[in-house]
Amino acid sequence: MTTADSLTTTLTSRMVQAIQAAGGWIGFDDFMSRALYTPGLGYYANDLRKLGLMPGSGSDFVTAPELSPLFGRALAVQVGQALAHTQTDEVWEFGAGSGALALQLLQALGEQVRRYTIVDLSGALRTRQQQTLQSFGERVQWVSELPATMQGVVVGNEVLDAMPVQLLARGDGVWYERGVALAGERFVWADRPTPLRPPVEIDGSYDYLTEIHPQAEAFMRTLAERLQRGAAFFIDYGFPEAEYYHPQRHMGTVMCHRGHRADADPLVEVGLKDITAHVNFTGMALAAQEAGLSVLGYSSQARFLLNCGLAQLMEQAELPLRAQAHKLVMEHEMGELFKVIGLCTGEPWYATGFSAGDRTHTL
Numbered sequence: 001m002t003t004a005d006s007l008t009t010t011l012t013s014r015m016v017q018a019i020q021a022a023g024g025w026i027g028f029d030d031f032m033s034r035a036l037y038t039p040g041l042g043y044y045a046n047d048l049r050k051l052g053l054m055p056g057s058g059s060d061f062v063t064a065p066e067l068s069p070l071f072g073r074a075l076a077v078q079v080g081q082a083l084a085h086t087q088t089d090e091v092w093e094f095g096a097g098s099g100a101l102a103l104q105l106l107q108a109l110g111e112q113v114r115r116y117t118i119v120d121l122s123g124a125l126r127t128r129q130q131q132t133l134q135s136f137g138e139r140v141q142w143v144s145e146l147p148a149t150m151q152g153v154v155v156g157n158e159v160l161d162a163m164p165v166q167l168l169a170r171g172d173g174v175w176y177e178r179g180v181a182l183a184g185e186r187f188v189w190a191d192r193p194t195p196l197r198p199p200v201e202i203d204g205s206y207d208y209l210t211e212i213h214p215q216a217e218a219f220m221r222t223l224a225e226r227l228q229r230g231a232a233f234f235i236d237y238g239f240p241e242a243e244y245y246h247p248q249r250h251m252g253t254v255m256c257h258r259g260h261r262a263d264a265d266p267l268v269e270v271g272l273k274d275i276t277a278h279v280n281f282t283g284m285a286l287a288a289q290e291a292g293l294s295v296l297g298y299s300s301q302a303r304f305l306l307n308c309g310l311a312q313l314m315e316q317a318e319l320p321l322r323a324q325a326h327k328l329v330m331e332h333e334m335g336e337l338f339k340v341i342g343l344c345t346g347e348p349w350y351a352t353g354f355s356a357g358d359r360t361h362t363l
């Protein structure tokens with residue numbers, strides 16, 4: 001048996017026991033949380049390689065900072081401005097992956113960053129981050145939970161999409177919560193009637209599947225409550241709620257990634273695939289605002305990076321680097337599906353990344 005086989009077999013039998021102990025059914029948020037974070041076994045808790053450029057490396061997906069160092073160089077323009085504007089000198093990164101973005105930001109921002117703190121649930125990735133960031137010594141630190149109060153500029157690339165979601169399914173005009181039950185040792189979908197509803201009425205009565213994001217919203221509220229002075233920038237794939245809960249988007253957005261292939265079945269190969277859902281940026285903005293933050297801006301990744309000077313950085317770069325960076329902004333790659341939301345304590349100020357093409361009005 002390979003390491004991967006034995007890992008998924010052990011995790012599956014643990015999850016089978018959990019479902020039995022819960023009376024035969026668990027919500028998808030519980031399933032996703034166990035599949036991603038069960039200590040030592042879950043996708044983000046095991047030692048298998050996850051992030052990398054090509055499947056040959058044994059990786060499952062590529063992210064913007066892995067694709068091009070120019071991503072971090074451009075984001076650094078915004079982070080630098082936010083540090084100066086808020087008169088802070090700390091950066092906080094959630095879900096730092098291989099440490100690539102931290103490296104890019106620290107190199108670009110130099111002495112402007114007195115301390116760089118990484119908050120990541122994955123012990124295995126923390127080891128990889130420590131190797132990447134060794135040369136920065138004690139300027140970089142790791143914490144497993146947020147302190148009661150914090151100051152500085154927060155960044156998170158593709159971290160909100162990893163937060164467990166609840167599934168809502170409408171069948172014959174009735175809303176159900178879609179969870180997971182057992183058929184022998186196999187996981188199967190099972191629906192239960194629920195009073196839960198999507199935040200937007202879905203016209204019509206045809207069958208519809210979607211997600212709600214209570215965990216990501218709770219995360220945003222906690223962050224907003226604790227951030228005393230500073231700003232936050234989250235980059236991820238997703239939409240404002242009118243688009244998220246559009247009548248035509250009837251299959252939901254849950255996706256899995258393994259070996260640089262995407263599929264829509266999280267119930268198999270548990271622990272070996274990343275499971276994600278798109279982000280409802282309206283929900284993120286509302287949760288942050290309710291807890292006291294202001295929205296600085298919201299735009300496509302392409303627009304944000306170009307506002308931060310990506311085109312000039314590309315002009316100065318060698319051809320292969322330029323070609324990779326193109327993918328960050330091309331509409332059919334990461335440019336349009338990925339969005340950036342900026343938040344701040346106090347009154348909103350003029351932020352470079354949102355200087356043209358701000359879409360806050362669509363939230």
Ligand SMILES: C[S@@+](CC[C@H](N)C(=O)[O-])C[C@H]1O[C@@H](n2cnc3c(N)ncnc32)[C@H](O)[C@@H]1O
Binds near residue numbers: 064066094163
């Ligand atoms: C898709 S990876 C993105 C990594 C990196 N930001 C990048 O762009 O390459 C998701 C990262 O978020 C971390 N993560 C997932 N949920 C988290 C949470 N609730 N808090 C902090 N980190 C989390 C994972 O361990 C992983 O490092």
